[in-house]
Amino acid sequence: MGINFNEVLSGLYIGNVRSRNYDSSPENCKTCISVGVYDMGKPRWASNYYFYKLLDRQDVSYEVMHTIVFSAAEVIDKCVSRGVLVHCGVGVSRSALVVIGYLMIKKNMSFPDAYALLRSRRSCINPNDGFVEFLKILDAQLTNERRTFLTSQLAKADVNYEDLDIRDSTNAV
Template sequence: MSLQEALQKKKNQLKATKTIVTHADGSKVIEIGNDVKKLEERSCGFVIDTKPDVTPACIIENALYLGSQDSVDVNNIDKYNITHVLSVGIETPNIDQTDLVCKFIPCLDLPETNLNSVCSEANAFISDAIQNNKIVLVHCNAGVSRSAAIVIAFLMMHQNLNFNDAYGLVKSKRECIQPNIGFVQQLKMLQSNVS
């Protein structure tokens, strides 16, 4: 028996598994072995965060905070003297603060999302606020990928940190960060442009 025949025999003995795949647009398919069937049910296209993450991480004292959408509440706005909120990919939660400056920048948490224009717009908002002695909270849905990538890019471009140092600083303040692989690659490319 050849190796290929032995592998084929073993493959035929494997049990087919059912895997439900949710695409970014919310559509679902079920994969059973090599068969793929479209499901009628739809979902959000992302994992819903069921544990509130209300405490923002202080990245730069009296200047820059990073958090999830849960951290954008009146208590935190008052407690940390936040004057500006940058919402990346998710609208700013409704807050009863008339003097709060809010900015929304559309951004999907997908590896193929181009961060250049997002970073450019975000950096202008953050740096303008900080130069005027204001305090900015940057958030996305979970405060893990999109907003973390924006804060890392800001540190690289405005604090002259390399990628590893900027990533390390943000990770030391907010352990759960994990920008998607596409964002990490783009941030590393940004390093060569900043240097």
């Protein structure tokens, strides 16, 4: 049986339902997040490990929920150092939603950058239109939150800009 998963970042893998098989699972992977696949129980390779989470959602646009993506991002972030496999039935749409969401939320990536990174690691990804729309809205929300946070931090900083020695690097010798 061929490899049914791809490494996205160190310790983070995306795959299809076959990737949970013992003989093809990522080496040293201890956490499995199953997205919308009927519960087949813990994979054999994860049975002795501490965490397994089933995110049970159908692959239809209206099922996309903010809480699922944020919950999965928290799990991945907590467990990535021990290896996390995110899979769905085919490894194309639902698992891509979760992994792109993680990259946006925890790695501060924009939707286009997160999508491009994942596509470079697993060329077959193709989140459905509803998922893409959700991720674009999430991108706008996260961008606005980060902008608001940075603006508030700058407002708190007591910086006298006249004391800064800022030079135009284009005129530097």
